[in-house]
Amino acid sequence: MSTRTFRITVRGVFDGLSSGQRAELLADAAEHDVLRAAFTPEGHLTYDLAARPAFTFRFQDSGDEEEHILEATERAEEAARAWLAGRGYGYKNLRSSAEDLSQAPLGKRQRRAAARKDA
Template sequence: MATQHTYRVIVRGTWDRLSDASRATLLAEVADHGMAQLRFTPEGSLVYDAALVSFSYRYTIVSDAEDGEEMAAALAEEKAEAALRAAGHGYRRLRAKATDMDTMKINRKGRG
C-alpha cells in the first residue's frame, strides 16, 4: 500500500464574466468568505472580497506520496473548477500551489 501524505493546497484565480445573479450571490455572501473564514478543509474554503476581482480556495488533499505535490495541486484545481461550475460563477487563470505537510520541517525555538 502506498504511503499517504497530507497536502495543503491554495488554488488562486480571478472572477471572469460574472452574471448579474452570480455577482449578487457573491456580494450577498461576502461576509462569509473573508479572511476570518480562511481554513484548509477537504471541501475547500473559498475566500474573496467585495471587489470581486480574485479569489482563492484552501484545500486539504490526502494523496499518495509518490504522486507528489503536483498531483495534489491538480486534484485541488479540479475540485475548485467543479465548485465554481456548480455555483455558476465565471472564472479564469486557476493556479495551485501545494505544500506537503508530512515533509515540512518545523523549526522550534529552544527554551532558554
C-alpha cells in the same frame, strides 16, 4: 511509511459575472471572508469581491508518498472548477500551489520543543 499532509491553494479571478451572480457572491461574502480561511478536505473559498475579483480555495489532502502531491493538486483544481461551474461563475487565471507539510521547516517553538525532547 507515514501519511503526508498536503495543503493546496487554488487561486483565480472571477470573470464575466452577471449582476445577479455578483449580488449573490456579495450576499455570501461574510461566509467567505479571509479571516475564516481554513484548509479543509472539501475546500474552503475566500474572496473580497468589493475589493477585487480574485478568489482562493484552500484544500487539505493526504498521501503516502511525495509524488501524491501532484494527484492531490489535480483533485483540488478539479474541485474548484466543479464548484465554479456548478454555479455558473466564469473565471480565468486559475493556478495552484501545494505544500507537503512533512517538508515544511519547523517554526521557532517547534525547534525549541524538539531540542527539549532530545535533551
